Amino acid sequence: MNPLPAARAVVDLLRDEGVDRVFGNPGTTELPLLQELARDGDPDYVLALQEFTAVAAADGYARGTGRPAFVSVHAVPGVSNALIGMNNARRSRTPLVITAGQQDQRFLRDSPMLGGDLVGLAAPACLAADEVHTADDLLPMFRRAFARARGVPSGPVFVSVPMNLLAQPAAGPIPARPPIVTLPVATGIDEAAALLAGASNPAIMAGDRVGATGALRELTAVAEALGATVYPQPQYEHVDADTEHPLTAPAPPFVGSEINKALAGHDALLLAGASIRSHLWTPEPPLPEGIRVVQLDDDPAEIGRAHDVEIGLFGAVGPTLDALAEALRGLPGLHGPALERAGRISAELVPERTRWRERARAAAGPAPVHPAAAAQLVADALAAGTVVVEEAVTSGPLLRRALPQRGPGDYHNSSGNGGLGWGIGAAVGLHLAHPGRPVLAFLGDGSAMFGVQGLWTAARLGAPVLFVVVNNHEYRTLKDSLGRQFGGMDLGDPAIDWVGLARSMGLSAHRVEHASEIGPAVRAAQESGGPRLVEIPIRGYGDGAP
Incomplete structure (x- = not known):
């Protein structure tokens, strides 16, 4: 044979x-x-x-x-x-x-x-x-x-x-699959619990290993047992924390001085599967001086890689957080102070979250639309269960504040890695993985051009993905980082015809002329059953809610 x-x-x-x-x-x-x-x-x-x-x-x-x-x-x-x-x-x-x-x-x-x-x-x-x-x-x-x-x-x-x-002919039978080895719960749980419980103002930075491993429930349990403010890691890629939880603050910008500012006043920090990689060097390090750090990760090379760590926990992220929450709940004298801190934190964070979104909605107007209004109105109109892919370097942080993110796998990003052009293809792949869920790709015009040919694949597959391109006709992130005096950052001469480009690749497309069109355009696209692109011209300056 x-x-x-x-x-x-x-x-x-x-x-x-x-x-x-x-x-x-x-x-x-x-x-x-x-x-x-x-x-x-x-x-x-x-x-x-x-x-x-x-x-x-x-x-x-x-x-x-x-x-x-x-x-x-x-x-x-x-x-x-x-x-x-x-x-x-x-x-x-x-x-x-x-x-x-x-x-x-x-x-x-x-x-x-x-x-x-x-x-x-x-x-x-x-x-x-x-x-x-x-x-x-x-x-x-x-x-x-x-x-x-x-x-x-x-x-x-x-x-x-x-x-x-x-x-050539195959040589030998197909080898057997090797067993999958799972990590155990980290050692040092009691020591970590004691350090965190001894703090007067503890914080947790929830990282992508929490989101990627689906450990939101366990992360939330630790935060509640400790009465700690939770910060999603800068430029996060997954749903690392429940953004609607009363203890969850906005993620800091991925600049060292801004991370330092957010964490100032905290005396202990749990880095829960978090990786802090700043975009720009600043004289201030990301972690404030004197803050005591516990770091948990399932990659031992990450522990202490960039920051001084007092206690390192190497193990499976979810089970280790579960064990840490149990240890914290068992500490005498912690429950009362934790409840008091949680009340104080939520009294500050929840109203500000609501006010931010209200200000964003109030900024709606004719195109070019305020970027915060564009992000908020897209978030408001999305169908339940939408998987969101975001690759908009300057408008993305606004979407993350506007968008409720509550479940593992609901949100994905990769722009913190620096390789732009990922978003269109990733949205197609996520549709194939979740054929019963709507998918949104929220893209900056500069980012989208790096991977624009992925629109053709979406059309070929008939993938019902909504591609929203927020178009400011510039590499806005460079102007934010380096100032206006440098050349080569404007994309408006000649302007890219996103509607024509999308149609040439087989998609239906629409350009918004007023913020009032955003909600209807998003809903119509998601109800269409096919791939569509909606272009939203946005202002080049004035990022952030007014």
Whole structure:
């Protein structure tokens, strides 16, 4: 009996790993694999016009399904285009397996077109990168890649496969899946509880490891037991804290001096799966002098990486927070002070949250719309259960204040990683992961242009995603950071026709002329059952509610 072709065995392994979609942009060096995928359409092939879109869509799909997603790119050019998405996934700890077709080994020595050091190119953007050299290694290396991608920390893993190996007979059976190892509860719970309970004004910075692992309930229990102000981490990517909870404050801007200002007056801080990475250097460090820090993370390399830490907790985030909440509830004398602090905090935070949203709504007017009004009116009009993807560097913080975020998986962002263009593809991937839920992509015009070709993939799939582009005709974040005196930041001459651009890729599109149109446009788009784009011209200055 003839053995299976290696490419078919790889497809069987993918199915065994739970892969039901392959995201990619095809090329000659992947043809044996593409032929097998086309044989029966399982896994389904999600076609992107450029590799960054494919990686971004896979990123969104992995976030939505909770399992590694698979991406196929093409040789040196494909890996080069995919690098931004791979680096985003590495910083976000999104589990991906990315493969690229390498040139045929039989003439690699001649430096053929498309051939090159794919591993060297991909390695800095991945947890691990390797090239298959023999048919015997092909299946074991793919199995190992999936295990590493879903490990701790999770993230993208790259495998380069020479084209000739895919066309050879498979060598040996598909290896068994290795067991998934889970982390235990961290040690040092009692010491951490004692330190936090001894503070007069404790705070919690809720990080993306809380949101990514679905540990909101446990985080809330710690906050309530302690009577602590909760700050979502700057430029957060997930729902790390219930934004409507009376103890939740707005996330600080991701600038060291602003983080310091927010935490000033707190004498103890729990960094709960949080990573503080500032955007700009400032003389003031992010953490105020003298604050006592407990840090919890499921990656030991994060603990004490950038800040002095008195107690480090390495373990599973949710179970460790659960144990910490139980330890706090068991401390004598804490309940009364915690209740008093919680009352004082909520009396300040809840009315200010309401006032901010009221001021934002009151700022509505003709286009260009005040950016806070645009964010608030979009948030007000969204259908229940909408999954929100946000990639609007300057308007995004306004949406995060306007938008109730209460459940794991309700909100996603990646712009804190710096690789813009992620949002459109990620929204498509999240739709595929949650076909029964509406999806919104809230995008700045500058960010959206980095990944605009993803609109075509949305149209091809008929994905009912609403793309809202808030258009200020500029790289606003640069003007905020560096001042107006620098050139090259304006996008209004010639102006990009977002409605025409979207229609050219197969979407329905509408441009808002007055803030009063925003709610009806959002509702109509979400009720349409297809992909739509709504452009909202916004003011270039005056960010923040008036």
